[in-house]
Amino acid sequence: MKVILTQEVSGLGTPGDVVEVKDGYGRNYLLPQGFGIRWSKGAEKEVVNIKRARGAREIRDLGQANEVKAQLEGLKVSLQVRAGDGGRLFGSVTPVEIVDAVKAAGGPSLDRRRLELPSAIKSIGSYPVKVKLHPEVTANFDVTVNRSK
Structure with a gap:
């Protein structure tokens, strides 16, 4: 087919x-x-x-991908979410929420489908996130999940 x-x-x-x-x-x-x-x-x-x-x-070329990578790796991304007593979230953090948090922190707009999470984010803490910007360029940054007030 x-x-x-x-x-x-x-x-x-x-x-x-x-x-x-x-x-x-x-x-x-x-x-x-x-x-x-x-x-x-x-x-x-x-x-x-x-x-x-x-x-x-799409990111046009390798040079632009490296610029976006440098911008992402210097960024501090944090999310405010509802959580229970033990720090466990009500639900989980989605790639869409991470993309919105990156944009709110002053970063570039990203495609949610290019995010790679090692596992589901279901508790408060700091988590590594990978973004495949170009076939040869992958950016790494941390997302800090905090309890909302």
């Missing part, structure tokens, strides 16, 4: 790529999750639009 990816899928491709996948994987996972659309001649025309949108929000 041929599928046009609309979002980045780890190990498969980036938005706008036309990939050949097994029928079950495409039909049961990629299409229902919105990660891709079924390939057709009409859908092939959408590839140009998808790649143009990706180019608008």
Whole structure:
């Protein structure tokens, strides 16, 4: 089955790529999750639009990726969340909340799908976060989770 990816899928491709996948994987996972659309001649025309949108929000080159990395690594990111008596959170910290906290701390806007968390953040403390900015550049920074007042 041929599928046009609309979002980045780890190990498969980036938005706008036309990939050949097994029928079950495409039909049961990629299409229902919105990660891709079924390939057709009409859908092939959408590839140009998808790649143009990706180019608008993607980091252009290695130099820009290194600038963003330097900016992120010098940033102090903290989140205020509700927590119980033992420091355990009511829920967990999501990548969207981390991206919003980076922006609020004066950092660049990031794509939530490029964040790599070692595990779910479910208690108060400091956690390392990786961001894959470019195929050759990965930025590391810490997120401090505090109890809201």
